[in-house]
Amino acid sequence: MAKKISKIAVLTSGGDAPGMNAAIRAVVRSCSYYSVSCVGVYRGYQGLIEGDFEDLDARSVRNIINKGGTFLKSTRSMEFKTKEGRAKAYEKLKEKGVDALIVIGGDGTFTGGLYLSQEFDIPIIGIPATIDNDINGTDFTLGYDTALNTVVEAIDKIRDTASSHNRLFLIEVMGRDAGDIALNSGIGAGAEEILIPEEETGADRLIDSLKRSKKSGKTSSIIVVAEGEKSGKNIFELAEFIEENLDDYEIRVSVLGHIQRGGSPSCADRVLASKLGVGAVEGLLDGKRGAMVGIHHQKVVFVPLEEAIKGEAKIDKELRRVADITSV
Amino acid sequence: MAKKISKIAVLTSGGDAPGMNAAIRAVVRSCSYYSVSCVGVYRGYQGLIEGDFEDLDARSVRNIINKGGTFLKSTRSMEFKTKEGRAKAYEKLKEKGVDALIVIGGDGTFTGGLYLSQEFDIPIIGIPATIDNDINGTDFTLGYDTALNTVVEAIDKIRDTASSHNRLFLIEVMGRDAGDIALNSGIGAGAEEILIPEEETGADRLIDSLKRSKKSGKTSSIIVVAEGEKSGKNIFELAEFIEENLDDYEIRVSVLGHIQRGGSPSCADRVLASKLGVGAVEGLLDGKRGAMVGIHHQKVVFVPLEEAIKGEAKIDKELRRVADITSV
Amino acid sequence: MAKKISKIAVLTSGGDAPGMNAAIRAVVRSCSYYSVSCVGVYRGYQGLIEGDFEDLDARSVRNIINKGGTFLKSTRSMEFKTKEGRAKAYEKLKEKGVDALIVIGGDGTFTGGLYLSQEFDIPIIGIPATIDNDINGTDFTLGYDTALNTVVEAIDKIRDTASSHNRLFLIEVMGRDAGDIALNSGIGAGAEEILIPEEETGADRLIDSLKRSKKSGKTSSIIVVAEGEKSGKNIFELAEFIEENLDDYEIRVSVLGHIQRGGSPSCADRVLASKLGVGAVEGLLDGKRGAMVGIHHQKVVFVPLEEAIKGEAKIDKELRRVADITSV
Amino acid sequence: MAKKISKIAVLTSGGDAPGMNAAIRAVVRSCSYYSVSCVGVYRGYQGLIEGDFEDLDARSVRNIINKGGTFLKSTRSMEFKTKEGRAKAYEKLKEKGVDALIVIGGDGTFTGGLYLSQEFDIPIIGIPATIDNDINGTDFTLGYDTALNTVVEAIDKIRDTASSHNRLFLIEVMGRDAGDIALNSGIGAGAEEILIPEEETGADRLIDSLKRSKKSGKTSSIIVVAEGEKSGKNIFELAEFIEENLDDYEIRVSVLGHIQRGGSPSCADRVLASKLGVGAVEGLLDGKRGAMVGIHHQKVVFVPLEEAIKGEAKIDKELRRVADITSV
Incomplete structure (x- = not known):
């Protein structure tokens, strides 16, 4: 016993x-x-x-x-x-x-x-x-829930500047292996595109998506990028890549960093x-x-x-669909 | 078709x-x-x-x-x-x-x-x-989730004063028929007692609970009260009732009101x-x-x-238990 | 020495x-x-x-x-x-x-x-x-500065509801003898009218002001009222007085209370x-x-x-003027 | 006329x-x-x-x-x-x-x-x-006042992690030519050291200061660094320099970036x-x-x-003194 x-x-x-x-x-x-x-x-x-x-x-x-x-x-x-x-x-x-x-x-x-x-x-x-x-x-x-709120509040602030200046912002959020923060905060912050570790979206898809956005009349854009995304570029290289492949975009990068771990x-x-x-x-x-x-x-x-502790990718496909539809 | x-x-x-x-x-x-x-x-x-x-x-x-x-x-x-x-x-x-x-x-x-x-x-x-x-x-x-955060942030502020002054605060939150806001925000704000519409706790149980709290060494207290609770007293009458039945408590009432409906x-x-x-x-x-x-x-x-639209009381008994244990 | x-x-x-x-x-x-x-x-x-x-x-x-x-x-x-x-x-x-x-x-x-x-x-x-x-x-x-921020954040939340419903809100803020919180937070929150202890504005002026507001096309209104204002009515009586003297206004009262003392x-x-x-x-x-x-x-x-400790009324006349102009 | x-x-x-x-x-x-x-x-x-x-x-x-x-x-x-x-x-x-x-x-x-x-x-x-x-x-x-609040709120979150882990954080805030944000937010956030463009503090003074801090029993530290500070090193190089010159410090860098421009x-x-x-x-x-x-x-x-538009450095010496005293 x-x-x-x-x-x-x-x-x-x-x-x-x-x-x-x-x-x-x-x-x-x-x-x-x-x-x-x-x-x-x-x-x-x-x-x-x-x-x-x-x-x-x-x-x-x-x-x-x-x-x-x-x-x-x-x-x-x-x-x-x-x-x-x-x-x-x-x-x-x-x-x-x-x-x-x-x-x-x-x-x-x-x-x-x-x-x-x-x-x-x-x-x-x-x-x-x-x-x-x-x-x-x-x-x-x-x-996790607190971090999501911290991220969307931070992006809300950045969006003030993005929409005042018609700019494109790349915002890096935490998540080495899991895209949950990126996917949920991206939807919550109204991001135009979200890059996560579980998908091979990569830089090219991003360019296509931004071209579509522009055509549909969007004048500012927020891209949420998980730390561990798989384009093979870090976020600053990604920004350069976009600038080279798209005209007319003034791009800024913001790495949210450690504020995501703290807070009440x-x-x-x-x-x-x-x-x-x-x-x-x-x-x-x-x-x-x-x-x-x-x-x-x-x-x-x-x-x-x-x-x-079995690390299993568990990307929520339904949520990815919601992200794609609401960022039309 | x-x-x-x-x-x-x-x-x-x-x-x-x-x-x-x-x-x-x-x-x-x-x-x-x-x-x-x-x-x-x-x-x-x-x-x-x-x-x-x-x-x-x-x-x-x-x-x-x-x-x-x-x-x-x-x-x-x-x-x-x-x-x-x-x-x-x-x-x-x-x-x-x-x-x-x-x-x-x-x-x-x-x-x-x-x-x-x-x-x-x-x-x-x-x-x-x-x-x-x-x-x-x-x-x-x-x-609902936003309102819970608004309520706990408000109570966090009030707790600053409560613990600075060793006071008892009665805080009214929304919820005419449902105690969900009170129960969750009460746990989240570390309330000593929570009164909800679904239970006949009433004023007497509250007095007993406060006496126990005092004995266990608590020097300040937060009581969360749902609008629709069933003691038959409004929150100001409840405050008077406590003052009459307990010595040594300086009591304050706060009705959170409409801030609960708004916000990002x-x-x-x-x-x-x-x-x-x-x-x-x-x-x-x-x-x-x-x-x-x-x-x-x-x-x-x-x-x-x-x-x-079938209004059914669905008090979460598990949560009530958690509230009772964590407010020991 | x-x-x-x-x-x-x-x-x-x-x-x-x-x-x-x-x-x-x-x-x-x-x-x-x-x-x-x-x-x-x-x-x-x-x-x-x-x-x-x-x-x-x-x-x-x-x-x-x-x-x-x-x-x-x-x-x-x-x-x-x-x-x-x-x-x-x-x-x-x-x-x-x-x-x-x-x-x-x-x-x-x-x-x-x-x-x-x-x-x-x-x-x-x-x-x-x-x-x-x-x-x-x-x-x-x-x-004082913190309290002002707490008050405007609270009123921002209430304004969400006010403008969603075309309602009139009376909001009581702290200040028994001094109208500083009311005047500054009222300007900061974009209040349509502000009642302070240092002035004999009273309920009648308020009615006139609301009539003008309505005529100028305002559909919702925030009135900030200092605890110690001098109309001779408490805030609930003031609400009744307005309802009796003005048609078409759905009025709500919010007493911000103790949240104003706390917070980081x-x-x-x-x-x-x-x-x-x-x-x-x-x-x-x-x-x-x-x-x-x-x-x-x-x-x-x-x-x-x-x-x-010499309590001297020191109402800032310039600020009162700014309040009147910006609430046009 | x-x-x-x-x-x-x-x-x-x-x-x-x-x-x-x-x-x-x-x-x-x-x-x-x-x-x-x-x-x-x-x-x-x-x-x-x-x-x-x-x-x-x-x-x-x-x-x-x-x-x-x-x-x-x-x-x-x-x-x-x-x-x-x-x-x-x-x-x-x-x-x-x-x-x-x-x-x-x-x-x-x-x-x-x-x-x-x-x-x-x-x-x-x-x-x-x-x-x-x-x-x-x-x-x-x-x-300016809003940005200060944004910065101290962000550092408050980071401090949660800093003090949980006994870490040293270097935090970059805006200010190319003016140290006002760094100096005020540094005092407000309880920073141990503040580097501003108007002073030639440099990396060496920082090392000395950190050694003193450690001796006085501090287990975690926040260093606020204005963008335009004059050590000749960027914030990542500064972090490396500290790591090379001080034992026992786990260092993290956070660049607050664009969140500082936005917000209500x-x-x-x-x-x-x-x-x-x-x-x-x-x-x-x-x-x-x-x-x-x-x-x-x-x-x-x-x-x-x-x-x-005459850009004149106007570092507030009194405030620098207050920063030095309160970070003892």
Whole structure:
């Protein structure tokens, strides 16, 4: 029979995402609700190895639900990628009397958690938090909805200038492997064209599309480009390519960059974080191990960590169609 | 065989909601994509009766995706509630050569559309747009996600004052019959208690809850109250009741009011509007009649208008549980 | 010769205002810069009486410049209004070895500070922080610029609904004695009429103005009303009065309330807070006593506290003229 | 005696800035107030040459006070830089019966206006609108306050990530010749160091400063860098230089770019636009010619265009001191 869980540790790891603090809060409050002790681990897996712990109670997490970033901080740990590192981490957990661990992060965070849970007898649940929405087995990851709002608000500002000057703007948004941010923010910002990693649209299609736009009377244009798109050109080269192939376009480039990771989480992200945080604690108490708690059709679900980290392109074809139609 | 549709009219009616402009844009662009003419109707059903029309093409709707309100404007029409009024409206549609109608709004809007479609030979599709999220057959209505963000941003500001002064704030949010705004924004804003129309929580439970909060060390509190909650007291009376029954609390009331209906739509609302706008036009071309286009599990679905207007309380018990746990 | 100052205490008192945290930060950092110790006093004058102190250094105030409210918290103290209360406060300051005091707040805060400085040998400097901008001897108070932005953003949202529905909105903003918020936000929000405490405009002028508006083709209207305006009617009575005297207007009332006090400070408020915080410390080190540090023509100035609390109506006639012309 | 002015034209030129629409609105409304006709010129000086005019009345400018960009649009005109081009422009003004011209923009806009006013008999007044705040003879230019808020909000988001990861961020903000944006937003965002064009701080001072920061216990840092700073390195080279000269710093670069030009204007910018728009029309009616209307000590002032375009470095030494002290 599984050991009764009376102390849970929680950490954040990898790139930060809006909603991480809200998720920590929900974990801590759920522990309090179920009379389980809760330990915060600072600086992710590195802090785990170093035993950088702090006891948390319901009052420790007041007034953080609306804060971006993560108050537990996050780092990359090279040491945790070694078996020795993970062994040290496990020792620290034992010393502290921790029975189970909740890890909040993305792909890399879950991979680390999976190794730890396979090598040592420690129940682990992951909460998906990354603005890229590139985790398998959950409809949404924490931070994604907030990032979409940040991107469309930024493009709204740029559109003021674009339409004042009849200019073409190329705007780079995050997304190395997943085009979800680009596709959704592109539709939301009314972009004329959207380049994503999952498609071989490339530079030529872009030129055709811009020619059509011009013919149909458009005088300014926004092109949203995911970091990882596949034209083989970076965004500045893409801008040059367009200038060479199209007359009459004054082109500007804007790389939105790190503003996309920060900011106060949207209501949807705060609610999702609350659901997943509660779900993670209840899952552990209920005997779930080595799993991610995700959201599917608005219900909390559990998925093996192995499944969650399978990077599968899941481009939403319906959404691509909507993008094409509404940018007519 | 159904008559081929070559001209579609679109109107907005009832209370405005963020995302209405984005939906109109998607309807117009879809018409353009499928080479169907599009006619905008100003001032809802009243404008329909008066023939207040304007031809719209793809360029007519540029730079509106990010605007709150509705550029087609909206009014209540007493005349349209009479059979004579609806007959006049139908005549105007025939004169203008309109083959089908898309109505954007809530409950009342759909009821009007249902009558029209039953009395006359005109295909009608409704797009659900109301911040209250109280339409049957769709997971979300347009404007709801934006309203949630508006509410949590407002409460975030108020919390600054609440925690600076150790005060108790009662905050009234919209929702006459549905507690969705209150429940979600309450969780998102970290409210200590949430009163919704679907529950008989009442004032006494609130007093108990506040006493527990105080005992657990909370020094400031936010109570979110839906307009339609069932304590039998209005929010100012509720404040007095608390002051009489609890010592040591300095209480303030804030009625958020009309700011909840306005503002630039969130990315999620813009994407939803785009999906539903495209869906409405494709539905009509595909032979759908007297239906609402909604979203269910992220897919576009069609529901008979009769179904959509069935007001059914659908309180999300899971969410209520999350609220109770995270406010510990 | 004045005693050398080697320890400064800082507190916030009265209603909170955005920028208070930024001012505390600047005080603490300036102390650090000039190698003076700094002590934070929690809960204003009440905390002073109770000796609720915490030593602050440069790192204590990191990441607070952008936070609304005041992390030192603020309360009203009845006890401090008595000579005995102030005597206790002075004792606590002596015990703690504090040589000088910086008080951040408005009118009431300065009055308290003035008494203390007159009755006991303690140098005091006040930093004006109140959203109402009603302090004499400074062009701007902390929080005022932020509040103006909060108000115009709220009215922008309401205008979406107003212009979608051709409605008249009466919007109440803060300002019991001073019309600065109403006048500036009214111009900024494009209000058709503005009612302020300094003028006897009254309800009749409003009716005339609305009749003119209507004649000139306006279809929706925003009226900004300061809390303390002098029509003798509250805003709901004013709405009824208009409905009785004008046909065809659907009227709505919105009381913006406490959202006006909160929120992340604007850049201008953060810079002003930084200037005033530095100025306060440098003023004390320079021998200034019983004074307020203010801003005049973008320069830091010192004004006796007696002057600062003289409530003088200072309606900006030029601005009233601008309001009248631009609302044509 | 000067000819009576009965028709005024207004245009926007150069880079767009938030508040341009509010200024156009104030010009149009003032014309209406003084019963003067008003003509809008599209696309700046190029539209002037081409006679791209539209009559504007008080209702033409409704609901634009809160919009970024300029609805009259703006372009650069090579042709207007020639005497022939300006002669054509003058002809078009005469044909249209225009008696005076108001030009809204920056440096280049005023230079064009100055030539036109010297070569032809046409009264011209300029309204300073540029986010850079680099115009002589006015305390503030339109758009500057809004840009500051945009920048600090963006850096607030980045700071979430910086402090979650203990990182150093280099953030490039606008300002080729003027450091006003960098200096004010740097103070407002709590930057550890600020590099501006007016100072020879350079890369070495930066290294020293970062070493001190580290020693004093800072774990994350924001460096704000004006576009035109004088280290001789671009921001990416600067990042490399720091990495080579300091251990233990994970460095990220963010170029804020075009978001700084857009967005809904702040209340202060809307009020300033209203004052300057009214001032421009009243100035013309009052006989002012070849002048800029500016703001000095909160009063409207008039300055010869020759003065306005004198690019004088006016670094605020007091503010630099405040930056140094508060970043301790």
